[in-house]
Amino acid sequence: MKTGVIGTGNMGEILIDALVASKAASASDVLITNRTIEKARRIQERHPGMTVCREVTELVKTADIVFICVKPHDIYPLLEKVRPLFRSEQCAVSITSPVSTAQLESILPCSCMRMIPSITNKVLSGTVLYTYGEKCEKSWKAEMKKRMDQLCGEAVEINEAVTRAASDLVSCGPAFISFLTRKFIEGAETTGMDAQTAEKLAESMLAGLGELFKQREYTLAQLEEKVCVKGGVTGKGIAVLEAETGDMFTKLFQATHEKFAEDKQETMAQFGIP
Numbered sequence: 712m713k714t715g716v717i718g719t720g721n722m723g724e725i726l727i728d729a730l731v732a733s734k735a736a737s738a739s740d741v742l743i744t745n746r747t748i749e750k751a752r753r754i755q756e757r758h759p760g761m762t763v764c765r766e767v768t769e770l771v772k773t774a775d776i777v778f779i780c781v782k783p784h785d786i787y788p789l790l791e792k793v794r795p796l797f798r799s800e801q802c803a804v805s806i807t808s809p810v811s812t813a814q815l816e817s818i819l820p821c822s823c824m825r826m827i828p829s830i831t832n833k834v835l836s837g838t839v840l841y842t843y844g845e846k847c848e849k850s851w852k853a854e855m856k857k858r859m860d861q862l863c864g865e866a867v868e869i870n871e872a873v874t875r876a877a878s879d880l881v882s883c884g885p886a887f888i889s890f891l892t893r894k895f896i897e898g899a900e901t902t903g904m905d906a907q908t909a910e911k912l913a914e915s916m917l918a919g920l921g922e923l924f925k926q927r928e929y930t931l932a933q934l935e936e937k938v939c940v941k942g943g944v945t946g947k948g949i950a951v952l953e954a955e956t957g958d959m960f961t962k963l964f965q966a967t968h969e970k971f972a973e974d975k976q977e978t979m980a981q982f983g984i985p
């Protein structure tokens with residue numbers, strides 16, 4: 712089965728590496744293309760046997776599964792160009808949250824689905840979120856679920872209504888937590904610790920924390936209880952966090968949802984349906 716990836720930017724590249732590393736696809740069965748073709752060629756260099764298609768049309772004609780990894784506003788013009796080449800037996804997978812499966816199905820004659828990956832998939836970890844189109848063939852649902860599980864452990868199906876919140880947790884989450892950790896490190900520096908040591912300690916703490924959750928040692932609440940000894944130092948720190956975070960995350964979700972609504976308005980204007 713041939714797997715095609717259109718768009719080898721940040722996420723396209725991670726997806727290609729993860730597909731091969733997880734054996735969800737073998738390099739010799741993967742076709743890739745990008746507007747700036749040199750980017751695709753650089754990825755091909757570390758995956759012997761992978762095919763770079765100079766034209767998107769060539770990829771769509773050959774691939775069975777077509778991953779579309781371009782920015783939201785680039786999807787419609789791209790699909791408009793290649794739609795006559797799609798065949799009913801193919802599966803198109805968009806990784807862009809503001810483009811709905813209904814919009815994909817309105818323009819393509821094949822099985823369609825949306826898959827939201829995460830940078831954590833680079834190490835075959837974290838989660839992949841997915842939503843099948845209404846007309847997606849049963850056989851493709853089974854095939855794609857198997858492949859998505861290979862990319863992360865267990866892919867999670869979501870419905871349209873929670874797309875943004877789920878994507879914030881899974882896909883934007885690593886950036887949010889990194890940012891907070893940098894703030895944590897800056898705090899440590901005010902005590903006289905050097906930045907390099909603080910960063911090293913914080914990163915290894917995060918890696919260990921991830922491993923604890925991976926091995927299902929604790930839930931979040933259980934972990935907090937274990938570390939937070941009664942009358943101890945951690946409790947003092949938690950009290951500061953409690954007082955200072957306030958409605959910070961409510962505002963964060965409001966901001967991401969506002970941007971999402973703008974992006975959706977743009978795709979709705981292009982596709983003519985939500």
Ligand SMILES: NC(=O)c1ccc[n+]([C@@H]2O[C@H](COP(=O)([O-])OP(=O)(O)OC[C@H]3O[C@@H](n4cnc5c(N)ncnc54)[C@H](OP(=O)(O)O)[C@@H]3O)[C@@H](O)[C@H]2O)c1
Pocket residue numbers: 717718719720721722723744745746747750767780781782783785789806807808827828829830882
């Ligand atoms: N970054 C993340 O963590 C993440 C996570 C989940 C989902 N996503 C979604 O993934 C999508 C891509 O994001 P990204 O961060 O990977 O963006 P990006 O780095 O800008 O990559 C987009 C790529 O698409 C290429 N492209 C645009 N139009 C094309 C066309 N017509 N034919 C072939 N290639 C084309 C661009 O080529 P050029 O080299 O010429 O610019 C670029 O390499 C977005 O919709 C984003 O929401 C991203």
